[in-house]
Amino acid sequence: TTNIFDDPLFVNDSEDDFHLKSNSPCIDRGDPTDEFENEPEPNGGRINMGAYGNTPEATLSFDVIAQQDFAADTTWEGYVNVINNISTNGYSLTVEPGTKVLFDDGKSLSISGDFTSDGQPNIQDPPDSIEFSGYRKTDIMGGVFIDGDGGGLNTVRYSSFSRSDIGFYLRSVIYQEDVFEHLLFKNNDTGLYLSDSDMEITSSTFQNNETGIISDYSNLVLSESVLSSNDKQG
Incomplete structure (x- = not known):
């Protein structure tokens, strides 16, 4: 004992x-x-x-307990629990393939530097895609927010967003060298929210969300993607 x-x-x-x-x-x-x-x-x-x-x-x-704003470039790997609202403060965040980022209820991640969430297809065991989600069954994550005014480069592939208020929120993100592809938005209040942004998303799925996509003063090119069983906007 x-x-x-x-x-x-x-x-x-x-x-x-x-x-x-x-x-x-x-x-x-x-x-x-x-x-x-x-x-x-x-x-x-x-x-x-x-x-x-x-x-x-x-x-x-958990391998990582995320509870305070960044003070340096950071890499997350394994199982990560976000227990507070976290800001990258202009530093880079790299999320390694296979990582699960699980949020306590209402908590969010705000990104203003380089963001790399570059998963791989689920052809291995354990799978190498990346997951952002509420932790427990009753936990709804606030979301992952990208502020384009921070000037960061974004590479987001083979990543999923689920059980959230807003899965992925992008403000003032202008697609140039950014890559957004092979994304899954499932069981969110809102899957994707764009504000004052111009971007392209390819080979992605929006499924079983209350609202699939909201585009506010934005231009979105969506190709080779599937929208199904969303209550509104797709």
Whole structure:
């Protein structure tokens, strides 16, 4: 048996939600002789303390906990949990193939430097596409926002956006050397929102969104793409 004397960092103990936050000191701190195989991967190879240890609802053992604005160029790889609203502050962000970026409820990522989310086709196991999504089933991410005034170069391929308020929001992004292709927008309130932008998207899918695409004072060239089962705008 193990004990800790720190705040266990429950998600919301006042509402009887005793799931652990991703930065909880109780993660991977249970009895090392206990079974842990029922916890979803990545599980750190050791049971979590608390009510959900060794259950399918156990909190993941994340590789990165994103909780503050960038102070340098950054690379994300593996499992990333965004627990606060994060800004890249003009620094570059590279997301490696196969990475899952999972957002706590309402949290967003704002990008103003170079952004590379360059996944690969899902021909390997585990798959090498990149995922941006709400973390738990009840978590709706705010979205991934690109501010073109930051002057960054964007390469976004084989990446998916799901369970969000706005999956991908682009403001003042003028397509020149940017690449947006093989994207999936699924189960969002709004899949793609363009504001004062000129861009091209190819070989992408917009499916089961409340609103597929919103284009506000923007020019969008959409080619070899599929829009299906969206309630509005595609």
